[in-house]
Amino acid sequence: MTGRKFAAVVGAMVVALGIGTSANASGDDFARILKQQYDAWYEQDGAKFAATFHEDADMVTFNGEHLSTRKGIAEGMQYFFDNHIPKSRLKVLDSHVRYVRRDLAVIVRTTCIVETVECREGSLSRNTNVLSKRDGKWLQESFQNTRVEPLAPGVVPVSEPKGYPGSIEQIRQRQEDSWYEEDGAKFASTFSKDADVVTFNADHLRTRKGIAERMQFYFDNYINKTRLKTLGERIRFVGRDLVFVVRTGCQLVPPDTECRPDSVSRNINVLVKRDGKWTQESFQNTRYVPIQEVSGS
Incomplete structure (x- = not known):
C-alpha cells in the first residue's frame, strides 16, 4: 500500500x-x-x-x-x-x-x-x-x-463486563487473578470499552466485550490452569495520564514455582488515566524466543 x-x-x-x-x-x-x-x-x-x-x-x-x-x-x-x-x-x-x-x-x-x-x-x-x-x-x-499463528475461530457469548478502573498494580493483579480463574469477563474488565488486544498468537480482539468473549473461548479450549508470574517490568510515564508498561512474564503450573518451559513472553500495556483511575487501552503479547548469535559476531 x-x-x-x-x-x-x-x-x-x-x-x-x-x-x-x-x-x-x-x-x-x-x-x-x-x-x-x-x-x-x-x-x-x-x-x-x-x-x-x-x-x-x-x-x-x-x-x-x-x-x-x-x-x-x-x-x-x-x-x-x-x-x-x-x-x-x-x-x-x-x-x-x-x-x-x-x-x-x-x-x-x-x-x-x-x-x-x-x-x-x-x-x-x-x-x-x-x-x-x-x-x-x-x-x-x-x-x-x-x-500470526491462527487458532480456530470461536467465542463464548457473555454480557459486556463492567469496566474495572484502578491503580496500575490493581489492574495487573486483577488480570493475573482472572487468568488463574479462567474468567474472560474479569480479564476484559481491566480494559476500556473500545480497547485493542493482540494475543500471543496475534489474534486481534476489539472492544471490552470482544476481549471477554474471545478470551473465554481461549480459557475453555486452549489455556490450561496456570498462574502468571512477573519477571520484570519497565514503567514509563508520558505526562500524568498516560503510561507504558513493558512487562516480562511466564506461566506457572501450580504447585510449581518455576516458569513453564517456553512460556516466557513480553507485553506492552498502554494505560490512560481518566477521572483519577487507570484503564488499559491496548495490550499485546509476544513470546520471547532468543535469537542465536551470529558466529564471529
Missing part, C-alpha cells in the same frame, strides 16, 4: 469517527511515519527506522526482544538488519486505526514480508503502534510485533 493510499484510508476512518480537521491532518502524519519506517526496513537503516519514535519509546520485536529509547531501537534494529533480516519489503494487509483522544492513537496493522512479489511464507504478523502528538508532532510511543 502506498503512502498516499494509506493516508486516504486513515483519512476516511477519521471522518467516520468525526474527529475533525486537526485529526484529518494526522492521517498524513501517520502515512509519513509508515512510509519512513518501511523505507528504512528496505534500506536496512536502523537509525532511519528509529527516527519514527519518540526519544524514550519502547519497541518489542517479533521474537520478544525489548528495545528501549530511540538510540536503543536504532542499535537493535541495525543489528537485526546486519545479521538476521534479509533484503525485503513490508506490505500492509489490514489496518485498524482508533483515536483514544486527539493526541493519542492506536493502530493495529496486519503485515507480511515480501522478498519477491508475494508474502513470504510464515511472515504474516500483527503489530500494535501507539502514536502520540507531542509539541505538535506525531511520533511512535511504542511498537510491538507478533507472528
Whole structure:
C-alpha cells in the first residue's frame, strides 16, 4: 500500500469517527511515519527506522526482544538488519486505526514480508503502534510485533463486563487473578470499552466485550490452569495520564514455582488515566524466543 493510499484510508476512518480537521491532518502524519519506517526496513537503516519514535519509546520485536529509547531501537534494529533480516519489503494487509483522544492513537496493522512479489511464507504478523502528538508532532510511543499463528475461530457469548478502573498494580493483579480463574469477563474488565488486544498468537480482539468473549473461548479450549508470574517490568510515564508498561512474564503450573518451559513472553500495556483511575487501552503479547548469535559476531 502506498503512502498516499494509506493516508486516504486513515483519512476516511477519521471522518467516520468525526474527529475533525486537526485529526484529518494526522492521517498524513501517520502515512509519513509508515512510509519512513518501511523505507528504512528496505534500506536496512536502523537509525532511519528509529527516527519514527519518540526519544524514550519502547519497541518489542517479533521474537520478544525489548528495545528501549530511540538510540536503543536504532542499535537493535541495525543489528537485526546486519545479521538476521534479509533484503525485503513490508506490505500492509489490514489496518485498524482508533483515536483514544486527539493526541493519542492506536493502530493495529496486519503485515507480511515480501522478498519477491508475494508474502513470504510464515511472515504474516500483527503489530500494535501507539502514536502520540507531542509539541505538535506525531511520533511512535511504542511498537510491538507478533507472528500470526491462527487458532480456530470461536467465542463464548457473555454480557459486556463492567469496566474495572484502578491503580496500575490493581489492574495487573486483577488480570493475573482472572487468568488463574479462567474468567474472560474479569480479564476484559481491566480494559476500556473500545480497547485493542493482540494475543500471543496475534489474534486481534476489539472492544471490552470482544476481549471477554474471545478470551473465554481461549480459557475453555486452549489455556490450561496456570498462574502468571512477573519477571520484570519497565514503567514509563508520558505526562500524568498516560503510561507504558513493558512487562516480562511466564506461566506457572501450580504447585510449581518455576516458569513453564517456553512460556516466557513480553507485553506492552498502554494505560490512560481518566477521572483519577487507570484503564488499559491496548495490550499485546509476544513470546520471547532468543535469537542465536551470529558466529564471529
